[in-house]
Amino acid sequence: MSHALQFYIDGQWVAPSGNKTLDVIDPSTEEAFATIALGEQADVDKAVAAARAAFPAFAATSRAERLALMRRLAEAYKARYADIADALSREMGAPKELAHRAQAGMGTAHLAKMIETLESFEFEELRGTTLIAKEPIGVVGMITPWNWPLNQIMCKVAPALAAGCTMVLKPSEIAPINAIIFAEVMHEAGVPKGVFNLVNGDGPTVGEAISRHPGVDMVSFTGSTRAGILVAKAAADTVKRVHQELGGKSANIILDDADLQKSVKLGVESVMRNSGQSCNAPTRMFVPERLHEEALAIAKQVAEPLKVGAPSADGVFLGPVVSEVQYEKIQRLIEAGIKEGATLVTGGPGRPEGLNRGYYVRPTVFGGVTDEMAIAREEIFGPVLSILPYGSEDEVIERANDTPYGLASYVQSGSLDRARKVAAKMRSGNVYINYPAWDAGAPFGGYKQSGNGREYAGFGLEEFLEIKGTVGFEAA
Ligand code: NAD
Numbered sequence: 052m053s054h055a056l057q058f059y060i061d062g063q064w065v066a067p068s069g070n071k072t073l074d075v076i077d078p079s080t081e082e083a084f085a086t087i088a089l090g091e092q093a094d095v096d097k098a099v100a101a102a103r104a105a106f107p108a109f110a111a112t113s114r115a116e117r118l119a120l121m122r123r124l125a126e127a128y129k130a131r132y133a134d135i136a137d138a139l140s141r142e143m144g145a146p147k148e149l150a151h152r153a154q155a156g157m158g159t160a161h162l163a164k165m166i167e168t169l170e171s172f173e174f175e176e177l178r179g180t181t182l183i184a185k186e187p188i189g190v191v192g193m194i195t196p197w198n199w200p201l202n203q204i205m206c207k208v209a210p211a212l213a214a215g216c217t218m219v220l221k222p223s224e225i226a227p228i229n230a231i232i233f234a235e236v237m238h239e240a241g242v243p244k245g246v247f248n249l250v251n252g253d254g255p256t257v258g259e260a261i262s263r264h265p266g267v268d269m270v271s272f273t274g275s276t277r278a279g280i281l282v283a284k285a286a287a288d289t290v291k292r293v294h295q296e297l298g299g300k301s302a303n304i305i306l307d308d309a310d311l312q313k314s315v316k317l318g319v320e321s322v323m324r325n326s327g328q329s330c331n332a333p334t335r336m337f338v339p340e341r342l343h344e345e346a347l348a349i350a351k352q353v354a355e356p357l358k359v360g361a362p363s364a365d366g367v368f369l370g371p372v373v374s375e376v377q378y379e380k381i382q383r384l385i386e387a388g389i390k391e392g393a394t395l396v397t398g399g400p401g402r403p404e405g406l407n408r409g410y411y412v413r414p415t416v417f418g419g420v421t422d423e424m425a426i427a428r429e430e431i432f433g434p435v436l437s438i439l440p441y442g443s444e445d446e447v448i449e450r451a452n453d454t455p456y457g458l459a460s461y462v463q464s465g466s467l468d469r470a471r472k473v474a475a476k477m478r479s480g481n482v483y484i485n486y487p488a489w490d491a492g493a494p495f496g497g498y499k500q501s502g503n504g505r506e507y508a509g510f511g512l513e514e515f516l517e518i519k520g521t522v523g524f525e526a527a
Pocket residue numbers: 194195196197198199221222223224252253254255257258259262273274275276277278279281282295296297298299329330331430432458496497501502
């Protein structure tokens with residue numbers, strides 16, 4: 052990886068200001084396989100200056116010019132698709148099949164959707180004598196996590212390009228290689244110099260410098276609620292827009308008329324996919340009391356055959372979790388579940404049999420979970436499902452909403468009408484009825500402490516725009 056020790060600023064790969072570095076660990080071996088440079092304030096200053104200088108010209112480009120650029124980006128992304136998928140599989144542990152299909156595929160899908168969105172987006176509208184114009188907000192700082200890295204990067208870069216914004220990206224320092232390749236892709240696509248800049252680094256240094264920077268007009272952040280709060284605080288003094296996509300503890304309500312076998316099976320698989328490291332994973336499964344035992348039996352039967360193993364091996368459903376820190380946190384929460392009296396249905400502490408190296412976690416299901424247990428309240432971000440029995444429909448709606456988070460909810464029912472009524476009562480930015488297909492056009496984001504603002508398609512584009520009302524634009 053030739054650019055790992057450099058940053059991409061003002062259209063070229065440059066040396067960092069300081070000399071701090073960080074090893075990138077392969078979570079399947081616990082060994083370093085690359086080293087990146089960690090940036091400082093001075094690197095952020097340079098990147099922001101480049102983005103500011105590039106803004107007036109890029110903001111003035113036509114829709115057609117930006118569409119042409121985004122189409123070139125789609126081509127360049129395609130050319131490096133396999134490299135990106137391989138890199139993220141190695142650095143965050145996603146099984147190769149998931150990495151190649153879904154992880155890297157999200158980048159393609161979001162870019163295609165944003166191109167389609169830009170083709171017909173209304174930037175201007177006349178209401179009476181007032182012109183309402185939507186203009187690019189300016190320089191955007193982007194801070195992203197490691198769990199679906201290309202999804203998050205493209206959810207920010209594509210709308211910023213469509214809007215005419217310039218940007219400084221700080222990807223996760225834990226999985227930075229895919230982002231370095233992505234910067235090469237941007238260069239290959241011919242993005243004008245200064246429009247896109249990449250500075251690697253840790254959160255408290257580079258992330259904080261971006262959030263605080265007076266030359267940054269907006270921060271778009273995806274990550275934990277903890278860091279999202281710090282970003283908002285650092286951004287407050289400069290009154291910049293703060294867009295936050297944060298954590299979740301999503302409820303999955305299985306109503307008594309749902310197909311139990313299918314609902315539990317798909318619920319278990321949704322939690323275990325990506326080793327439980329998805330912000331919207333349905334980690335609190337509510338089942339009717341009388342079906343609780345049956346649900347536990349189905350969950351056990353579904354979870355036990357799921358293959359845990361090296362990301363490079365065939366047929367693997369769960370790779371390792373991303374890091375030692377995450378591994379330890381998940382272990383602590385599994386222990387807490389046992390201690391607090393939940394029924395361990397399958398899995399448990401320690402590594403799966405036969406795997407004594409790598410951050411592998413046993414796919415774990417708890418039954419008889421109650422609302423106050425740590426495993427029902429905290430975002431575990433690992434392959435751990437909590438099953439909670441409930442009495443009435445009113446009760447389950449109230450309990451499902453009883454969380455500081457509000458990213459997603461899931462409703463399973465044999466009656467679409469009934470599911471819709473429950474969906475309407477959920478306090479979350481997304482509700483998924485009967486495990487629908489993924490929709491790149493649906494708004495994505497959270498209520499409450501799961502965030503502010505929305506991503507995907509036109510909803511994502513709106514976040515990167517200022518609204519100008521020119522009153523008296525037409526003579527009365
Ligand atoms: P994290 O919050 O530790 O890190 C995310 C990013 O923030 C990283 O780039 C990190 O360097 C940076 N950061 C950390 N401290 C910072 C600070 N003080 N100032 C500025 N930046 C800082 O999260 P993670 O462990 O990388 O990712 C997992 C979390 O992300 C989970 O909580 C998950 O739910 C959340 N997530 C949310 C969504 C969503 O769309 N809502 C999507 C994916 C992940």
